[in-house]
Amino acid sequence: xxxxxxxxxxxxxxxxxxxxxxxxxxxxxxxxxxxxxxxxxxxxxxxxxxxxxxxxxxxxxxxxxxxxxxxxxxxxxxxxx
Ligand SMILES: [Zn+2]
Numbered sequence: 001x002x003x004x005x006x007x008x009x010x011x012x013x014x015x016x017x018x019x020x021x022x023x024x025x026x027x028x029x030x031x032x033x034x035x036x037x038x039x040x041x042x043x044x045x046x047x048x049x050x051x052x053x054x055x056x057x058x059x060x061x062x063x064x065x066x067x068x069x070x071x072x073x074x075x076x077x078x079x080x081x
Contacts (some may be wrong), residue, residue, distance in 0.1 A: 003026035005066035018073035
């Protein structure tokens with residue numbers, strides 16, 4: 001039982017709350033040299049350290065999230081900032 005943050009109605013008991021993203025923003029992730037370090041066996045069966053780079057890139061980041069009833073969650077589309 002909770003107050004839906006989109007329609008303001010109180011839900012009946014045992015209704016699951018849905019997390020709805022109401023605002024998102026573009027995000028740029030930087031290139032990271034040797035971000036991942038792991039061990040791998042070489043041809044002689046010895047453990048050898050390997051490093052890979054994180055290429056970075058672009059994506060979306062959640063700016064605002066609310067708790068909503070299943071009805072509101074089903075028909076809500078996030079706003080892009
Ligand atoms: Zn609602």
